[in-house]
Amino acid sequence: MSNKITDFEVQSSDKAGAADTSIRHNFRYLLVGVVFGIVFVKAEIISWFRIQEMFRLQSFHMYGVIGSAVVVGIISVWIIKKSGIKAIDGTPVTFQPKKFHKGQIYGGLLFGLGWAMTGACPGPLFAQIGSGVTVVAVVLLSAVAGTWVYGYLKEKLPH
Amino acid sequence: MRPAFRQTSRFFATTGKKEIWNLFFVAGILVGGFIAARWLSDGGPVLIAPALASELQSYNITDTRHLLPREIFSWEHLLTLRSFILLVVGGFLVGFGTRYAGGCTSGHAIMGLSNLQWPSLVATVCFMIGGFVMANVLLPFIMRL
Numbered sequence: 001m002s003n004k005i006t007d008f009e010v011q012s013s014d015k016a017g018a019a020d021t022s023i024r025h026n027f028r029y030l031l032v033g034v035v036f037g038i039v040f041v042k043a044e045i046i047s048w049f050r051i052q053e054m055f056r057l058q059s060f061h062m063y064g065v066i067g068s069a070v071v072v073g074i075i076s077v078w079i080i081k082k083s084g085i086k087a088i089d090g091t092p093v094t095f096q097p098k099k100f101h102k103g104q105i106y107g108g109l110l111f112g113l114g115w116a117m118t119g120a121c122p123g124p125l126f127a128q129i130g131s132g133v134t135v136v137a138v139v140l141l142s143a144v145a146g147t148w149v150y151g152y153l154k155e156k157l158p159h
Numbered sequence: 160m161r162p163a164f165r166q167t168s169r170f171f172a173t174t175g176k177k178e179i180w181n182l183f184f185v186a187g188i189l190v191g192g193f194i195a196a197r198w199l200s201d202g203g204p205v206l207i208a209p210a211l212a213s214e215l216q217s218y219n220i221t222d223t224r225h226l227l228p229r230e231i232f233s234w235e236h237l238l239t240l241r242s243f244i245l246l247v248v249g250g251f252l253v254g255f256g257t258r259y260a261g262g263c264t265s266g267h268a269i270m271g272l273s274n275l276q277w278p279s280l281v282a283t284v285c286f287m288i289g290g291f292v293m294a295n296v297l298l299p300f301i302m303r304l
Contacts, residue, residue: 021176026183033187034194041195047226049207052215055287055294058208066268073273095274098261104282107259108267112289114252116298117245119227121264122257125250126185130192133227135234139250146254157259 020089028088033126040127048119055116101159218302240304260285 040046043065054062079085080093087093115121118139120128125143128136150157204223207215215221220230229236236242257263260282262271268286271279 021179026180029180029183030187030190033184033189034191035187036184037188037191037193038195038199039191040188041192041226042199044205044226046192047205048228048232049205049211049223049226051290052294053208053211055290056208056211056214058211066264069269070272073269074275077273098267098271098274098276098278100278100281101261103259103261104267104278105285107256107261108282108285109256109289110252111256111260111263112286112291113293113297114249114254114256114289115264115286116290116293117249117301118253120253122253123185123188123263123265125253126188127192127195128227128232130189130194131196131226132193133225133232135232135237135246136227138237139246139253142247142250143254143257146251146256147258148254149251150255150258 025089036123037127037130040124041131046120046124046127046131051116051119103157103159106158220302241301244301244304256289 044050044061045065050059050061053059077095081095085093111121118125118136120136120139122143125136125140129140205226207223212223215228220228222229225232231242231245233242237246260267262279262282264286267279267282272283
């Protein structure tokens with residue numbers, strides 16, 4: 001196995017060089033998070049009920065949300081690639097092709113089971129807690145434990 | 160050092176200063192959730208599909224005042240078997256599965272599909288299969304516990 005890090009879900013690209021770790025820089029991510037959190041609540045993406053409806057084909061709501069997000073995403077990626085627009089720290093935006101491995105199947109199925117149980121994927125967990133359902137902190141801790149156990153078992157799991 | 164251990168330790172060696180933006184981002188999501196629920200909501204109940212409402216009623220879930228049913232998601236119900244399984248086992252599956260799949264709804268379904276990555280389509284289809292199986296096959300048993 002090569003030492004080159006390709007898993008950008010876990011680690012930021014090394015290409016950017018020395019990262020800006022100042023509070024001022026990180027505050028921007030906080031602001032983007034705030035917008036994300038407000039959208040999560042107002043679009044009811046963090047609603048356990050909406051997730052149940054989605055998996056029972058009882059409403060169009062979540063399909064509309066995810067579908068329109070993908071359409072906006074496709075247009076955004078196309079514009080970023082076409083215009084060569086730079087990131088806020090001046091570095092070029094690069095897209096890493098995803099490599100297929102069996103984890104996308106096994107892990108995907110396991111995540112799907114958990115998604116229908118908790119009504120949340122990882123990001124919305126934080127918005128659920130913020131919206132006042134503080135018991136979701138237990139779900140979050142359990143999810144962190146899940147990522148830790150994955151890290152521990154990684155070499156033994158089929159990929 | 161054994162290779163397996165080296166791999167494992169590299170997996171865990173990711174929490175440098177460089178990754179601290181992640182924590183700012185998720186803290187922002189938490190604050191955003193608070194702002195929206197506190198000041199940008201009319202406080203009305205979640206209007207849910209009648210078929211779902213009647214199914215949930217058979218599990219004694221009728222409270223739709225919040226985005227999550229309080230009969231499952233509350234501290235007082237946490238130690239009931241049903242809530243414990245949904246929150247603790249469900250949370251574990253979300254964390255474990257997301258890492259194993261190399262992404263979640265954002266990373267694969269939205270970002271991956273936007274970038275036309277076929278492995279992300281595979282992952283997204285598997286997310287949906289897992290969700291359909293849980294909601295329609297397994298959840299009816301868990302909800303009756």
